[in-house]
Each structure stands twice: as structure tokens, then as C-alpha cells.
Amino acid sequence: MAKKSKDKEEKKAAQAVEETTAEKYKKEKKKSSKKSAEPINLKKKVVEAEGQKEVGSKKKLSGKEYEEELSKLQVELVKLQEWIKQKGLKLVVLFEGRDAAGKGGTIKRITESLNPRICRVAALGTPTEKEKSQWYFQRYTPHLPAGGEMVLFDRSWYNRAGVERVMGFCTEDEYREYMRSCPEFERMLVRCGIILVKYWFSVSDEEQERRFQCRIDDPTKRWKLSPMDLQSRARWMEYSKAKDEMFAHTDIKQAPWYVVNADNKKKARLNCISHLLSLIPYQDLTPEPIKLPPRQTNVGYVRPPIEEQTFVPEVY
Secondary structure, eight states: OHHHHHHHHHHHHHHHHHHHHHHHHHHHHHHHHHHHHSOOOHHHHHHHHHHTHHHHHHOOOOHHHHHHHHHHHHHHHHHHHHHHHHHTOEEEEEEEESTTSSHHHHHHHHHTTSOTTTEEEEOOOSOOHHHHTSOGGGGTGGGSOOTTEEEEEESOGGGTTTHHHHHTOSOHHHHHHHHHHHHHHHHHHHHTTEEEEEEEEEOOHHHHHHHHHHHHHOTTTGGGOOHHHHHHHHTHHHHHHHHHHHHHHHOOSSSOEEEEEOSSHHHHHHHHHHHHHHHSOOOOOOOOOOOOOOOOOOOSOOOOOGGGSOOOOOOO
16 A cells, blocks of 8 residues: 555656656747747847847857848848738848859849749849940839839949949940939939938958959859959959048948848848848838638539640659
């Protein structure tokens, strides 16, 4: 009898421990889920980062951390998209910088979760003979957004300040006129209600060389290397001087330049996206979850024989 009583007491004690552990687990889970549901304060993050530039630049970022942060930021981008659509805002974001600095990768991460009818990319090719005879900014104006749209320029009207200047594709008079006109053109856009954001992606000589070599070695990326890219290596200092002069003339109060340290691609993407989100006040207008209606019942419908349809071969 004493043995049975002892076993009973031990069983009760073990059960109490299990219940306490379960309660603790539930509390911790509730606490963590509450924490993850809280919206991220992007403005606070940007301010903290600006105050700790040296510390932040040396901090390592794991692949898992990067994916988690990117996922959070993409949710915020969807909220921003809905805000732009509902409020009829017009957003233009320019992506400029050195070749292989990571502009395209950042643009891709911004757009991959957004509606292409609201957010589109403008990446213009070499100007035609007709376009060369036009007012310089004319080929860019058709791509500007209407109300409720955002446009990301993968290189922009700053081609004249960079590649055209260094490679001699424009005359000295055309260049000087551009430098006078560009700030006024941008002020005009801002006065017309366009939100203009300009990013310059900065990459070191060593990192650019490493990325160029990766493109040479990878057949799927080799198309990214153009003769102009190779010239940018040979004329590194000339491009640096052109960039400095461009900043001196076009870093205006109405549309300042924001420089992105792009030696680390993943950090550059996160920093750029979080900064962009911090510039535009927005609210969460994400539509409420939709209840899926029941499928229409199959009444009087006979599906044609499956053999009559041409299917894609199932190679995989």
C-alpha cells in the first residue's frame, strides 16, 4: 500500500512539472507571436543605422537573417503599394551607380512581390537616331508615372552625366546644358507632385573586379558584361570625377542623392528598401482576407476527351 501511495505521489509531481512546463511554453509562444506581429519601425531603424554606421557596416548577416528581413520588408512594400494606389501618389525611384554595383538585384527584390500594373521598371536602351535629335529628357518623360503608380528607373537621365560624358557620346556644350537643365527638370517634377528618390550604389574597385570575374565565369551572367562595362574598369578615375561633378550640380534639396554602400549585396538591398520605405509615410491598407466561395456544381457539363488536347511533355 505504501509503495502504491508513493507511486501515486511521484506521478502527481511529474504531472505538475509537465503542466508548469506547458504553461511556460504557451506563454513564451504567445509572447513571441505578439512580438512578430508588431510592425517594424523603419524610421527608427534608419535613424539608429545612421548613428552607428561603423558598427553596422561590420556586422555579419547570415543567409537566414537576410531572408527573414527581406520577407518583412516585402510585406511593407505591399502596404506602400496599396497606399500609393489608394492615394493616387506618383513615385519615381532612380537607381544609378557603378557597373555591377547591385542596382538590378535591388530592383528585382522590390518588384517581385508587387503588382506590375502599379510598380514597373523603366530600363531604356541605347537612344535611336531620332531620340538623339530630341530634347534630352524627352525619351524619359513617357515613362513617368500617372497617379497611383511607381516607376523604378534602372539607370536614367543621368546617363549624360556619366557614360556619355566619359565616353565622349555628347559634346561639351550638350553636357554643360544638361548640368544646367537637370536640377530644374527635377524641381519641375517635384512641383508637379512626383515623389523623386535618387540612389547611387557605391562599390569598391576590388569588389567590382570580383563581380566582373564572376560574370565572366558564369555563362548565365555573361550577358551582363558589355563593352561599356569593360571601359568602366579602364576609366575608373574618369568615372569617379564625373560622378563627383554630377553630385556637385544635382544633389539638390528637392531631390537629394542617397548613397548606398553596395560592397555587400544583401545588406545593400535591405538598407535601400528600408530607407525607401522610411521616406514615404504610409498606412496599412492591405485588403482583408477573402472568403473563397464554393465551386459551381457540375450540372450538365461534359468535359471533352483529354486525348484531344495537346499537353506539354512531362520531361520532369
